[in-house]
Amino acid sequence: MNKGKKEEKYYLHLDGLSVGYNGKPVIRDIEIGIRRGEIVTLIGPNGAGKSTILKSITRQLSLVKGQVVFDLKNLSDYSFRELSSRMAVVLTERLHPELMTCHDVVATGRYPYTGRLGRLTEEDERKVDDAMRAVQAEEIGNRDFNAISDGQKQRVLLARAICQEPDIIILDEPTSFLDIKHKLKLLSILRDMAKQKNITVVMSLHEIDLAMKISDRIICVHGDKIFRSGTPEAIFREDTIRDLYEIDNGFFDPMFGSIELPEIKGKPEVLVLSSCGTGIPVYRRLQKEKRPFAAGILYTNDVDYRLARLLASQVIWEEPFYEISDRAAAEALGAIESCGEIIDAGVTIGPGNRRMREILDAAYASGKCVKYRGPDM
Amino acid sequence: MSNHEISSYHAENLKRRMRYTAVFAVLAAVFLIVTVININTGNVDISIDKILKAVFLRSGTKDDLNIIWKIRLPRILMAAILGGALSLSGFLLQTFFENPIAGPFVLGISSGAKLIVAFLMILVVARHGAVSSWAMILAAFAGSLVSTGFILLVSRSVRNMSALLVAGIMIGYICTALTNLLVTFASDSDIANLHNWSQGSFSGMTWDNVLVGGIIIGAATVLVFLLAKPIGAFQLGEAYAQSMGVNVRQFRIALILLSSILSATVTAFAGPISFVGIAVPFLIKRALNTANPIVVIPATFLGGAVFCMISDLIARVAFAPTELEISTVTSIFGAPVVIFMLIRRQKGKR
Structure with a gap:
């Protein structure tokens, strides 16, 4: 990264960051600048540390080295309350809330805006309803959250993040349980959020074909560092993907974004x-x-x-x-x-x-x- | 914007509120009825009109007045206050450990409190004759924190909830064993006092006790209620709570301190009481059909009060003139509820 570029004011800047657990770095020297309204996707093999990076941004993990600067202010200088109205998260961990309907779970997104008793105003209610409609979850609003499918849960949690009205949204593998229709829906919601409301989106995805189609920037996490980062066009090349995922039993076709099994070798029959x-x-x-x-x-x-x-x-x-x-x-x-x-x-x-x-x-x-x-x- | 949905939400909200009101109304009614029956029954039966006169007009025979004012009324009030505190303490621990089977008794917290209180009693009673309520509470609080500290240490390395419960039960056994050891080597006069107390009972409560217990538990309950919102956030798990603006670290400390104060106060006055802390919050949440702390906290307190008042009544009259330990009664009603919960949880797992 050249000097001139580095001086640019990034909205979210991971500055010389090392992240990991208990002070032991898993990924070192992360240097990523993200502009407002960008969609940035982390890709990489299982266990590469995508979640570790995201958890460090959401302050679930303390940083090993370096700093995260969010909107010109060090992230650790924000109070949790301050941050809560600006950053929303969709996490991978399983939720088992007791006796809560989907509507209740979505409504927790309004938490930063409600008073001490947490009562929702008409306005809050409308936003909750809008968010549920956006993810097409209106019809499950009154069902017990624990009784719906994993894919539905993911949509409800996305609605929850939407009605939190954040400036930045962090999503850890938000598509893993979704069917094709809702994957596409999710991506178009994120696109709208980024391009119409100027919300910054940082997420990890397993579906590299989707990552390629939605992201403004791709960050490849592999080994103990950022393997490569850049525009999807620059990243999604056959060799980059093969190296990133260490694929030796198949191919990635960047034109279609599809994965193919390897050819059957031998004299043609x-x-x-x-x-x-x-x-x-x-x-x-x-x-x-x-x-x-x-x-x-x-x-x-x-x-x-x-x-x-x-x-x-x-x-x-x-x-x-x-x-x-x-x-x-x-x-x-x-x-x-x-x-x-x-x-x-x-x-x-x-x-x-x-x-x-x-x-x-x-x-x-x-x-x-x-x-x-x-x-x- | 569809008005239809907003109105359907309103309907849902109304339904919920009606349910809450009904639950509170039933609890309040039972509370009143049990209070009257409690004052009414005992070795000396006193009729209702005499009770009303004695309570509100302070008129009646000297014996009746004494029995009502000096014995039965403080005892009932104390059973109510301590029962509420115990249930609330259980609710906080369940929130903390994100598990509905946590409670001050099963996690060994009450037993820890008992150990330190026993130690204090033997040490001080021998020299000065009596221990003040405050000193007892302080000792119980210290004991609670020691046990809780152990549990937290274990919970660091054991993520598995049943293992944690087993650890808690073991801590309970260790504390009880140590208490018994102390009792064995204490002189007879100390034991008489200690023995009564360590059996767990609401008997012998004075207005002084009610005042001290009421102040501490009242203050702690108000603080718990002020934490209702972060408790609600915490029900979605630590990570989401944090993203909703909860300072998880501070919140956890507050939770532990408050639940320890509540259960310690109970132990200091009435000894360890089992299962109330688990059974009552569970029953209340089912009754309200919500876990929303704003309603669950007051309802749990009220429910715990009613539960302990009924238990105390049974302890007093079931085999009169022999009085049962309060835990004997609470276990008989509480333990089946816990077993029922375990079965449901197992079924709930997919």
């Missing part, structure tokens, strides 16, 4: 002929059946190519928008010869790839070729 995505279901099935396969002839900008690259043991490719070269054609004919089975998943033929006609004819002539009839029901 099956040749898949396809284009424009028709090959993908066939690849996946062969992958599951653990049969090595070849795929072709694919333009390198074809969506089939992106996946075949990760899953096929042999990819017969061609430069985009060129006519199919002799090299590619020869390779394909060779594969027709050597593979025991050929699957025609559907090939769109136009002037550019008209030589595919010739390849397909050869395939059918070999007697090994079958047409893919779509997924089994």
